[in-house]
Amino acid sequence: MLAMRKTILEIVPNAVEVISYGMPAFKVEGNVVAGLLSNKNHVGYYPFSGSILNLFSKDLSKYRTTKSALHVPIDKPLPKSLLSKLIKARISQCPAKQGKVDPKKYESKDSAWRKLGLAAPARRGLVDNGILKLSDLKRYSEAELAEVHGIGPNALAILMKTKEASKR
Incomplete structure (x- = not known):
C-alpha cells in the first residue's frame, strides 16, 4: 500500500492526503480522486467514481474488480502507467x-473560506449563495447551511x- 501511495504522489504531486470514507485518499483541487485500503491479500484501489473502472476493463482484466x-x-503491483x-x-x-467551474470566478470572493481550510466545492x-464573509453566517441556521451545494459534514462542522x- 505504501508503494502505491508513493506512486500516486508521483503522478499527482499536488494531491492532498485526506481520510475519506475511512480510508487514506488523495484530493486534487478539492475532489477525491483515489483511495487505498490494505487487505490481507490485496490492496484495494478506489477511484471514487463508479465509471472509471469500466473505462479500462481490458487493462484491468487481470485484476479482480467490484463496482467501486x-x-x-x-x-x-499495478503498473505506474495504468495507475496514471x-x-x-x-x-x-x-x-x-x-469547464463547468471557473476557479478564477471564486478566487477573489472565497478568501474567508480558504483561510478556514474549506474544500473548493x-x-x-x-x-454562489452570496455567503462571502464570516458575518454572513449569522443569517443562516445549521440546517440551511447543510443544504448549500458542496457543504459536507466536515465543512458544516467548521x-x-x-x-x-464569532458569538463570543
Whole structure:
C-alpha cells in the first residue's frame, strides 16, 4: 500500500492526503480522486467514481474488480502507467477540469473560506449563495447551511464552530 501511495504522489504531486470514507485518499483541487485500503491479500484501489473502472476493463482484466474497487494483489503491483491512466481519467471528470467551474470566478470572493481550510466545492457553494464573509453566517441556521451545494459534514462542522466562536 505504501508503494502505491508513493506512486500516486508521483503522478499527482499536488494531491492532498485526506481520510475519506475511512480510508487514506488523495484530493486534487478539492475532489477525491483515489483511495487505498490494505487487505490481507490485496490492496484495494478506489477511484471514487463508479465509471472509471469500466473505462479500462481490458487493462484491468487481470485484476479482480467490484463496482467501486480494484483489488491489486500484494505480489502483483499495478503498473505506474495504468495507475496514471486511472487517476487522470478521474481528474478529467472533476467539475473544474470539465469547464463547468471557473476557479478564477471564486478566487477573489472565497478568501474567508480558504483561510478556514474549506474544500473548493464548499467554498464555491458559499460564494454562489452570496455567503462571502464570516458575518454572513449569522443569517443562516445549521440546517440551511447543510443544504448549500458542496457543504459536507466536515465543512458544516467548521462553519458551525466558526459561527459559534464569532458569538463570543
